[in-house]
Amino acid sequence: MSVLGQALPAFLAEVTAALVIIFGTWLIRHRRKIRLRCYTLLGTVGADGNPAQIVTTRRPGSVINVDAGGRRQRFELTDARLPDDTYAAEPMDLYA
Structure with a gap:
């Protein structure tokens, strides 16, 4: 013991x-x-005439669904940094 x-x-x-x-x-x-990142949704325009942007914590390579231009679109988040210090979100349905 x-x-x-x-x-x-x-x-x-x-x-x-x-x-x-x-x-x-x-x-x-x-x-x-x-990480909180701001993404510019390529090929979209917001109500103010500027490119639409979204803020998310999702990692690059993730696919998100967004209502853009009155219809639902899929975007892939990338690591590509744009001149305005946001990251690019590429439309997936555009290339299909």
Whole structure:
């Protein structure tokens, strides 16, 4: 019983340290992935005459559905940065 009594606190300390490291790593990676980005929807025009834009946390490569020009369109989010510091969202249905 004395061996178990001496080994148990050390074991629990090691398990707790491992869990803290795993949680810390997950938290750092999770925070890095979430970015608020502004995308310009290529080939669309907003009510004010400027290109339509959307703000999202979705990652590049994602496909979004947007009501643009009175109809539903699919756009693929890209990493391509435009001169106005927004990212390009390319229409998918245009090329089909």
